[in-house]
Structures are given as structure tokens and as C-alpha cells.
Amino acid sequence: MAKTLPKSPYTELIQSLTTMSIVVYSVVSVLGVLGNGVVIWVTGFKMKKTVNTVWYLNLAVADFVFSAFLPLTVAYLALGSHWPFGKFMCKLNSIIGFLNMFASVYILVVISVDTCVSVVLPIWAKNHRNVRKASWVSLGVWVVATNLSAPYFFFMDTKQMSEDKIICFNSLFKNGTQSHNRFHLQAMILTRFLLGFAIPFTAIVSCYAVIIHHLRKKRSLGRQSSRPFKIIAAIIITFFLCWAPYQIMGLFKWLIFTADTVNKTLHHVFDIGSSFTAGLTVLSSCINPLLYVFIRQDFKDEFRKSILSVLETAFREEETHSPTEHQTDQIEL
Incomplete structure (x- = not known):
């Protein structure tokens, strides 16, 4: 009988991290779908339509879609990197993550610009800001995000590794020479870093630098606007903390995968x-609903009313049907 070789500490650590990822992704998927679903319901159907609710609605849609697709990744990890869902779903599942990233960061850019204009040019903003224009801007953001994410749809593919294992992988580096693959890897990482992080956050920081400078000159305006700024600042800081490590790790990947020599330790790192x-980026999709509840008083009030309405409806239905249900239980017994 053949002896089973002991696993290396690195292999055991990777397996533990995979298990942790499965748990985290599963929890985030449930919380993200429920939390963002409530946000979509409240901002889309319960609250009065405003420019701000349009922004928050679109942020919630981006996170909701991402959370809804997470079970596919959970299944992939749980099955030992086996993809049973077909080539199209491999491509679609891959593009969703980047669509969420680009859509979210550019909506934050739009929110920052909108806030800056509202503070610096309040009269102009009052005359020109409306829900219709905000909706068109949001549509433009989704078009840009889709175009930036589209290459990942075409690059992803499936491959039969064995009789019972199919992987979902990036085929961009499948047939090219080493120098060709290096060029594409550099282009992909640099584009993602610049367009998905560095440039948008430069725009966001610039907007808030202008806002802070303006509010320092008009302290009364700063006091009146403190609550809206809290939620916006919290969302932006959260997004930065969740996505910055991922982007830095992308640059690290550029460094180790384009080096002339293979460093096994760096690959393990x-x-x-x-x-x-990756866990941090996934976590970002369920945090915003918590921020809305704990920071924004108007959303908190509407949230409570909505939950109360659901409970009242549920109780009425239960009271109406309870005699029949009781009879059914007796028949089954």
C-alpha cells in the first residue's frame, strides 16, 4: 500500500486560505444580495427620486450583481478549481468582477465631481442638477465600465485538464512567446491600475481638495453639509481600502512574472x-448597505419603515391562512 506523502506547509496554507475564501465569499454573497437588494428597493421604489439616490442606486446595482455571481466562484473553489458551468459562464463570471470595479470607481468619481460642483457652484448646480441628467450620466458610466471590462470576456476560456477537471483561465498567454506574454501582462496590469484606480482616485482626491479648501472659507456651509459628506467619504475610504491592496498586488505580479529569473519565494508570497x-475586494460589495444604515439618517428612517411594512404584510398573510395551514398539518400527520 503506497504511503501518502506529507503536505508541505505552503500547500496546507493554500488549502486553508481556499477554505477561508469559500466561507468569506459565501457570507459576502448572502449579505451582499440581501443588503444591496434592500438598497435597490428603498432607493428605487420607496425614497423620493433625487440625484443622490440615483448614484446610490447604481452603486447598489453594481454590488448586487457582483454578489449574485459569487456562488459560482465559491463552487469553483469548493470543487478544487473545477469549472462545470461552461465556457460562456466562465467568461461572464470573470467580466462581472471587473465590471463591478470599474462601475463602482467611476460612480464614485461622478459623486465626487457632483459634490464638488454643488459646494463650489451651488446656484448653478441647483439650476442644472436633475434626476434625468443623473440617469444619463449613470448610463454613460456603465457603458465605459462595460468597454473597459470587455477584454476580460474575450480573454477567458475553459480547458479540459483531466477527465473530471475543467479550469477557467486567462487564455491571453496561452500561445504567445515569452516576450509577447510579458508585453500583454504589462499592458493588462497597467491599464487596470491606471484606469481602474490611479486616475479615478486622483480625480476624487482633487475634488475633495477643492471642497475642503472652499469649506474652510465658509465654515457655516461646512457645518450644514457635514452629514452628506460623511457617507460619501466613508464609501470612498472603504473602496480605497478594499481595492488598493488588490491593485498593489497586481503591480507585484508584474514585477515577479516579468523577471528574467523565477523566484519561488516571491511566487508563494x-x-x-x-x-x-481578493477577499478584500469581495468584502467591498456588502459594506455600503451597512454604511447607509449607520450613517445616513434619512436612509435609516426609510429602511425601518420598509422593514416594518414587510413584517406587517407577512403577519397579515399568516393570520389569514393560519386555519388552513393548521388543517393541512393535521392531514399530513
Whole structure:
């Protein structure tokens, strides 16, 4: 009888991180779908339509879609990197994550610009800001995000590794030469870093630098606007904390995968770091609803009313049907 070789500490660590990822992704998927679903319901149907609710609605839609697709990744990890869902779903599942990233960060850019204009040019903003224009801007953001994410749809593919294992992988580097693959890897990482992080956050920081400078000159305006700024600042800081490590890890990948020599230790560091940074990006999709509840008083009030309405409806239906249900229980017994 053949002896089973002991697992290396690195292999055991990767397996533990995979298990942790499965748990985290599962919890985030449930919380993200429920939390963002409530936000979509409240901002889309319960609250009065305003420019701000349009922004929050679109943020929630981006996170909701991402959370709804997470079970596919959970299944992939749980099955030992086996993808049973077909080539199209491999492509679609891959593009959803990047669509969420680009859509979210550019909606935050739009929110920052909108806030800056509202503070610096309040009269102009009052005359020109409306729900219709905000909706068109949001549509433009989704078009841009879709175009930036589209290459990942075409690059992703499936491959039969064995009789009972199919992987979902990036086929961009499948047939090219080493120099060709290096160029594409550099282009992909640099584009993602610049367009998905550095440039948008430069715009966001610039907007808030202008806002802070303006509010320092008009302290009364700063006091009146403190609550809206809290929620916006919290969302932006959260997004930065969740996505910055992922982007930094992308630059680290550029460094180790384009080096002339293979450094096994750096590859291990990258594998471990990628698990943590991916977990952070996933976590970002369920945090915003918590921020709305705990920071924005108007959303908190509407949230309570909505939940109360649901409970009242549920109780009425239960009271109406309870005699029949009781009879059914007796028949089954």
C-alpha cells in the first residue's frame, strides 16, 4: 500500500486560505444580495427620486450583481478549481468582477465631481442638477465600465485538464512567446491600475481638495453639509481600502512574472497575498448597505419603515391562512 506523502506547509496554507475564501465569499454573497437588494428597493421604489439616490442606486446595482455571481466562484473553489458551468459562464463570471470595479470607481468619481460642483457652484448646480441628467450620466458610466471590462470576456476560456477537471483561465498567454506574454501582462496590469484606480482616485482626491479648501472659507456651509459628506467619504475610504491592496498586488505580479529569473519565494508570497486581497475586494460589495444604515439618517428612517411594512404584510398573510395551514398539518400527520 503506497504511503501518502506529507503536505508541505505552503500547500496546507493554500488549502486553508481556499477554505477561508469559500466561507468569506459565501457570507459576502448572502449579505451582499440581501443588503444591496434592500438598497435597490428603498432607493428605487420607496425614497423620493433625487440625484443622490440615483448614484446610490447604481452603486447598489453594481454590488448586487457582483454578489449574485459569487456562488459560482465559491463552487469553483469548493470543487478544487473545477469549472462545470461552461465556457460562456466562465467568461461572464470573470467580466462581472471587473465590471463591478470599474462601475463602482467611476460612480464614485461622478459623486465626487457632483459634490464638488454643488459646494463650489451651488446656484448653478441647483439650476442644472436633475434626476434625468443623473440617469444619463449613470448610463454613460456603465457603458465605459462595460468597454473597459470587455477584454476580460474575450480573454477567458475553459480547458479540459483531466477527465473530471475543467479550469477557467486567462487564455491571453496561452500561445504567445515569452516576450509577447510579458508585453500583454504589462499592458493588462497597467491599464487596470491606471484606469481602474490611479486616475479615478486622483480625480476624487482633487475634488475633495477643492471642497475642503472652499469649506474652510465658509465654515457655516461646512457645518450644514457635514452629514452628506460623511457617507460619501466613508464609501470612498472603504473602496480605497478594499481595492488598493488588490491593485498593489497586481503591480507585484508584474514585477515577479516579468523577471528574467523565477523566484519561488516571491511566487508563494504572491499566491498568499492574492488570496487576502481578493477577499478584500469581495468584502467591498456588502459594506455600503451597512454604511447607509449607520450613517445616513434619512436612509435609516426609510429602511425601518420598509422593514416594518414587510413584517406587517407577512403577519397579515399568516393570520389569514393560519386555519388552513393548521388543517393541512393535521392531514399530513
